[in-house]
Amino acid sequence: MTTDQTQYLSMAARPAGLDGPIYLDHNATTPVDPRVLEAMLPYLRTHFGNPSSDHPFASSPRAAVAQARVQVGALIGARAEEITFMGSGSEADATAIRGVVTAVLTTGVQRPHLITQATEHPAVLAACQYAERFHGAEVTVLAVGRDGLLDPDVLASAIRPTTVLVSVMHANNETGVIQPIRDLAAIAHAHGALFHTDAAQSVGKIPVDVTDLGVDLLTLVGHKMYAPKGIAALFIRAGTAVAPLIGGGGQEHGRRAGTENVPYLVALGAAAAIAASELAMGASDRLSDLRDGLEQQLVAHLPGRVHLNGNRNHRLPQTLNVSIDGVAGHAILAACVEVAASTGSACHAGIHSASPVLLAMGLPPERGISALRLTLGRWNTREDIVRAAGALARAVRAASPIPPMPPTG
């Protein structure tokens, strides 16, 4: 099937919510695919039963939960029983990290050592800090290179006999940089440590297989793959000891108590099945073509001023993070009503500072302030890209230059 046919298939089910500015912020969240919505609605309208009940109202929800678990597992090459549904990516990250540390502490280990890296999502960094503060863990945060990649040798030299877990994200949410997970996981295992990867941004966008990657724990998130917000899953390889964060009714094989959110679980299962078929039809190539076209057009409109952030060759297919010399990202977007996207900066009380991810890569603050994160999705077209590049370039010309930055140090 050609990429044009893939585009046609996706265009057949465009969510109504996409009317408005050109949406280039899919790493923040994706619209719900109308096919996903259709799949979940019967479990809101009709099949309301509690899957744990012992009467006929339970049977349809119970079967739907079982099917969703199979669908999510199939997308990442896992067995259904290795999938634990969670309420968010943040919860899945916290369960992986704090759950492993708690389980290890029950075996008598005193000061478990965790390793992570500097460009992780705050959910991972916060879980490590929690383990440090409340579980007596020691935490090492590794530096990345200027291209955002973690060098496996850096991990190898940081690992200790007491290291129990290494957590390194698969793909970065700001730059799309894809870490060498297979090599990193092999190093962790050679030293007896478990390996967790936060794959919130990669699952559904590129092929992800837990056996190929060699990971013990993997986080995936519904609202990055055309399911609603508030649903996620943690892959826990069979035999991996992870203490639950929430106890109670014994749902999710005792790994996460709470009555199942059946419609959302169904949604995640449907989103996983659709992602698998779109990937098989060449969705990644279609998006990387569009992404590269967007970059080329920005370069053509603004010669010499556009700089890519993150490794060019190890990137998500639909993520473009560029800095445009001399203009703040937030000023560009404020002047560009035609495009909805993100910047490479954070704003607190009206003051913009470069994002911790770009700073951790060693980029100067000016480069972070002038960054734009343009992330494409299932319904973006070539026409969107042409219009967005033109509108962004006009906004760059209209925006005021960045005032001089205070010296760092």
Ligand SMILES: Cc1ncc(COP(=O)(O)O)c(C=O)c1O
């Ligand atoms: C890489 C990564 N991990 C974790 C999360 C957190 O997911 P959630 O918003 O579902 O808690 C996100 C969401 O932005 C993410 O991009």
